[in-house]
Amino acid sequence: MVDLKRRAELHEAIELLYFAYRGFTDGPDRILERRGLGRTHHRILYFIGRRRDISVQGLLGVLAVSKQALNAPLRQLIEMKLVAAAPGPQDRRVKQLRLTAEGQRLESELTGVQMRLLERAFDAAGAADEAGWRRILGSVAG
Amino acid sequence: MVDLKRRAELHEAIELLYFAYRGFTDGPDRILERRGLGRTHHRILYFIGRRRDISVQGLLGVLAVSKQALNAPLRQLIEMKLVAAAPGPQDRRVKQLRLTAEGQRLESELTGVQMRLLERAFDAAGAADEAGWRRILGSVAG
DNA sequence: CCCATAATGTCAACTTACTTGACCTATCGA
């Protein structure tokens, strides 16, 4: 009996994660759509914003995609002047990627939607719940 | 200053959710790949398993995809005898979908991977953290 | 100085997973 109850709880947890993630991505998705961009562009903007001067290899690492999959959207972002690339000071083969002012604006807009969503949930629940949330997701992400 | 700190925490939270979700899906994805199935098949199997006798419309509702997107993978699952469809007893237009014994086996295998992942995280963190995790994700899922 | 190697870019061909639009059948219910 106890075991059945736990299974039901774990099923609930699976659905919670599924629906929460869907809710979490579709705000930004709608903004991106208006510019003809996709979720990949958002991920690129996000990680360049967070880790300034990241290299192409570095991006490939965090995103866990092939360089061919990265290349097209990254090129578009550079062409749209949302991202700037400079050769590395030590190793000129390595590109240093960073957001332009307009890239930062877009990134902030997208990420802002997600931050507000999380912040509302955190504020409604309180600091203890937030800490628990972080510990558990950290363990799942690990 | 306080505001900057909060921003940093919210950025961390975003990444936590991103990486956790990725970790959460790639166990099942690898199992599915060996059978030539994708994440869509998993979602179908999952929701039929959870809501026995769900209709095609019902599935379309929870999955939030077009019927054309659902049709092909659902048909494959029926052809592979992982899912069975019977006409509804009241309304014969409505299909009642359920898992076959083999469908249940596969669904349990896939979902089991995710349940174990979550259970380890819950057990490591304790009941209070788990409750906080649920409240916050519930709020994000809306 | 030469050459293997690394970082990046790009072409091609393919797959998966969606989308919208149009149209079909079967069944239900007023």
Added chain:
DNA sequence: TCGATAGGTCAAGTAAGTTGACATTATGGG
């Protein structure tokens, strides 16, 4: 009987990924 609903299907297109092969440029060791 007839309109509405549940479902199925064809077509054409898009987005986002894959692997494989190959080119360019720059580095750094011998």
